[in-house]
Amino acid sequence: MPTPVILDCDPGHDDVFAIWLAAGDPEIDLRAVTTVGGNGRLYHTTYNARVVISLAGIKGVPIAPGADSPMVRLLKPAEWIHGDNALGGPELPKPTVEADPRTAIELIRDTLDASDEPVTIVATGPLTNVAMFARTCPDRLPMIKEVVWMGGSTGRGNVTPYAEFNAWTDPEAVAIVLGTGVPFTMVGLNVTHQVLATREVIARIGAVGNRTAAFGVELLNFFNSTYETDQGMPDGPLHDPVAVALVARPGLVTTVRTRVDVELHGTETAGATCVDLLGKLNRPPNANVATGVDVPAFWRLVEDAIRTLD
Amino acid sequence: MPTPVILDCDPGHDDVFAIWLAAGDPEIDLRAVTTVGGNGRLYHTTYNARVVISLAGIKGVPIAPGADSPMVRLLKPAEWIHGDNALGGPELPKPTVEADPRTAIELIRDTLDASDEPVTIVATGPLTNVAMFARTCPDRLPMIKEVVWMGGSTGRGNVTPYAEFNAWTDPEAVAIVLGTGVPFTMVGLNVTHQVLATREVIARIGAVGNRTAAFGVELLNFFNSTYETDQGMPDGPLHDPVAVALVARPGLVTTVRTRVDVELHGTETAGATCVDLLGKLNRPPNANVATGVDVPAFWRLVEDAIRTLD
């Protein structure tokens, strides 16, 4: 039985692979895609989701736009990585799939209500939509099986020394979601920096040979070029699909049960996800935190999923 | 033409008078009441709204419950002022009016959508519902004529040295609402501490002679007793209806156009509403801030409104 999943994302190059993996993997039952401002403004991330879902021939997955803006702070889209439209590189074919008339919060609510079993939310952008949902529909929280979030880090960040982009964009949302008590798994940079889109990886994806693969190769080439400039990493880390992989194949990503607190008040460290791996703070654990990934198995999963698409 | 108003509140003794004033004053067209956790948990504040609307014979005003919890922080209900059920003092008669099946956010949205003209939101509790609405329905913000909020202070606070209860309960919500750019008026302690429920005031209200007045007298006596203990004020300040009075009678409350920033990060001052009356910060004005009130005119308004009720 595949795991029912709502994917909340801000495409974004790596979000695209998360969408494709969630749609193409047999162990995931992708029931909805919701979008959020993050890598780009909501207008772009919603449009991009429509583009890549149309292009891959994914059917029957409603797409609903959520929050354009973080809870409390201002949005600063990650143009330095993802370009002006959040999906720099390839020319974007006109999408054939429309956005759902519902808001992200309504679509999440309806998807939970329509399900016979609790649903996993995989979030690969700022947690704004999930936090908004938690505050708007607190009675529906028990229907969320788990929130699996690509974001944060157990070590260094990628926007400021200690903050990862998704966490830095909306730290208050992270605090809200952690505070709900819904089971929470964080897949941070400490793990996602292991899945690098090397030349070999790109070649293998290209060799799949369908139009999704071809488009993906263009995305990865752009992504690698901005990662080299901005982060000194010639092979960009494909963060977001790792969160999907964790749900698709238990064990592929290893985790520890520990304590995560997000910094809301620092002048230098806002959005730092403080993971108390040594248990020095004597606080109860509140999260599973990814600590490792089977890199070859991960890429096989991505490749296999793309093969199922158009 | 009376001003269309949605009243968002957390009854609470003084919220009750805000409801009655909004319902009974001829210059206010009260279209909805929404409730929020604040003086008490949402369960109590919603119940209390139903009780005092039923008791006063107010008809046709839907009541919808909103957020139980502030955006980011934990709720600490003001039991030290309002008692365990947020409406200590009188025995509460069973309400005859039911709550609306919609949530506060839905009721605000529908009320705005049904209106031919922009609607004023008077908020007399933590701004959580208004902030949630702003984030959930940003496209509806132009239909809000103004948010008039009882909260904050230009001087000292009443929970911590510099924070007033509503602001202290959900400072992030204040920041969100200020950030929307919707016209905003703050009616703070610096003004509401002028409208004291003295023995003379209570006698006049009692002399109205209907059951609403009698219930109101019981409320004020309880309120004064806790205010004396907690704040050293034997005559309690009837904060919330001042915000309604400002809408009902332009000029009754004087305001200045100035800058308000809410402290989100201090260890001693979270929730302080920093009002730059001297313009020392060189930031653009973002609010109207109440600076004075015609106290006799205010009490006449309250008295007259109660006279129209059951």
Add this chain to the structure above:
Amino acid sequence: MPTPVILDCDPGHDDVFAIWLAAGDPEIDLRAVTTVGGNGRLYHTTYNARVVISLAGIKGVPIAPGADSPMVRLLKPAEWIHGDNALGGPELPKPTVEADPRTAIELIRDTLDASDEPVTIVATGPLTNVAMFARTCPDRLPMIKEVVWMGGSTGRGNVTPYAEFNAWTDPEAVAIVLGTGVPFTMVGLNVTHQVLATREVIARIGAVGNRTAAFGVELLNFFNSTYETDQGMPDGPLHDPVAVALVARPGLVTTVRTRVDVELHGTETAGATCVDLLGKLNRPPNANVATGVDVPAFWRLVEDAIRTLD
């Protein structure tokens, strides 16, 4: 027996009157003057102290320069009130008194060591020197009878909505001094804004007729002109000598025993002195805080002191 006093100051117009009051009042035994960066850079405040001590014919009071810079933050001299040299208005006569070769910390230490009885430190600038002394010579703290500080406020500030200049300049120093446990009295804006240099006050001081008085009148006229522009107060409040008056005449300034915590971490409120007058925080009292002043008696004291000078 007059009270032995070390005066730590940042002259500054009102500091000048504090020096003259401390030197001229029979109940104060002024043993040392130390200077600190605040209203102006240390260079100016030290020079100004020498000028006004020379001009007033004060003998035998060593003057030692202390810290130019706050503990952690950058100094922003109050040029908007005190002018470029911290003592705008009159032409400054060349000082005849030299600065002591010792640093402020050494002079404080030596003054304490030379005394048969504990010595009161009256501080009328940022508390940097006192904090530095506390950290450098912790063994000498028992020889300080009390620190009486002009600074802070129980209400609004004068640089930001909630911070007074001396507290805002070096909040960490306030925290350090409060943390020492040395008896501490705060004389804040809530009281000093009552002692206004009105036309009548200036006339009376002018009528003293000596050169100190004449210089003082020039200072007050300049001070009033900047206060009108910056604070909308045509009669400037003569803050600093109120702290001296409190020591000179017990009872002239009334105080309450209460709790003071200084905000170190707020983005809008750094330097706010949070005075828990209502005891809402349930923390042990750590300070005496001035709440009132006998204004006519204060001005008589100032006038009488100036009469004893050249």
Add this chain to the structure above:
Amino acid sequence: MPTPVILDCDPGHDDVFAIWLAAGDPEIDLRAVTTVGGNGRLYHTTYNARVVISLAGIKGVPIAPGADSPMVRLLKPAEWIHGDNALGGPELPKPTVEADPRTAIELIRDTLDASDEPVTIVATGPLTNVAMFARTCPDRLPMIKEVVWMGGSTGRGNVTPYAEFNAWTDPEAVAIVLGTGVPFTMVGLNVTHQVLATREVIARIGAVGNRTAAFGVELLNFFNSTYETDQGMPDGPLHDPVAVALVARPGLVTTVRTRVDVELHGTETAGATCVDLLGKLNRPPNANVATGVDVPAFWRLVEDAIRTLD
């Protein structure tokens, strides 16, 4: 020509090796040792410095006690690593060397004044003394060639997720020292966690065969036992002598020129040293930060230095 050095430390097991390396290495001219509260209260750290200097037969190096307490915060000695007396493990022989009558600040000042050339301060504890010196004797700052500090981290911390003990103990002191503009090198956990006191290392030190070596072995065995319990590291990292080695042998420790800002205001991250290795913040560089160490060369240096001692 050996480099003249003042060693400011809080012994502490690893500080002891820093003292011995500084005293025994031919390229270091150790002119003074100053102590600070950190791993233990000042009483212990000063006593411990006297013990290990006496035991090793180090002559002519004055030892002066400095600050017991951080600038603004409370001291929490690292008993969980260093034991109750900051030097758990061996029985401490009575010291034969007395402490200097001067304070640390006076000894630093006199040492700088007596030198023909600028002097390097190697600090292996909280930076309180150095910060105090900077504020007390700003005119002497040009006589400091460089401050080389063991503290901070470019990655994770060891007390909280992002704060290293020395930085966490007195973050304000780090900010003060960084703010002086004196050349500053940070040797953080990212490098010191590479120099582990393995069984082989301990055996080699033991094989030196003198009483210093024997005492050192006892220290390392204790240190490793607490590191295993507290940090899950069976071989403890010998942090402090790495800072001495950097001065003794240019090139042994590699550094990058970059930007360091210390977090003063976070609730979860106070004391985090935020090292902008990617230059994302666009601020001017203000520090050299260690990024690598030649581990075998380091241990040879330590071994050789111990061999020169008693």
